[in-house]
Amino acid sequence: MEREPEISIRLFSDPHLLSTIRAAVDALAKLVGFAERSRGLLTLAVDEALANVIRHGYQERTDEMIWINLWRVREPRGIRIVLDDLGRSVDPAKIKGRDLDDVRPGGLGVHIIKETMDESCWENRPGGGMRLTLVKWLSPEELQNVSPSQPENTTS
């Protein structure tokens, strides 16, 4: 059975709540051992994922539900984040970052997610909606700086 996540949040699809989630992601990432720049990009990627759910999954309705679960991972050391929603389902194969040579506003979120995360996987949920699983590992430099005394209460 999968271990319970370190952080589990259910939130409304309200953009004003995103700063709260950013703070939670940053706090856990710091605990795992991510450096400041990595934490900034990781937080950005999760923020972009949530914004995409609100914008595309729920067409900017602010009273729908999103679930976010965050795990520390031990081998290799990193963080795993799962976002679930009950919004509009799309074919995961069609979720692509746009061509950056096409200079225009919008459509940058998926690019940011794929560039930042080591793993990003969109799936259709059996009951409707989408699930996005994001994984990011510590870099070798970050691993060297992790204190051996840091708690190992993590999942493999």
Place this chain on the structure above:
Amino acid sequence: MNHEIVIDQQTIGDMVVLRPAGDIDMARSSTVRKAVSEVVRVRPAKLVMDLTSVEYMDSSGIATLIEGLQSSMRNKMKFVLVGVTPKVRSAFEITKLIGMFTICANIDDAAKI
């Protein structure tokens, strides 16, 4: 938790400086977009976005600045960023759009462009 973004506006010679303070994310980028549009409408020679007090910017914020740049170019205005914090810079870098913008260290440098 502050849900709003405060945008100070100052006119220095032929340039208008906008100073947003706070995170520019999905909840707040429309306020910045509106402020930029209002400045472009009066067509100063230069629009300077002072981002010194912006700690976080998502893709909607970057999109807002791209729109500001493009509308400034259409109106033959200069569009300059100053005070880009490291966190905001890394967001620009990952989108590979940073090269589009004229970035200065401070307002004095922006005034010389």
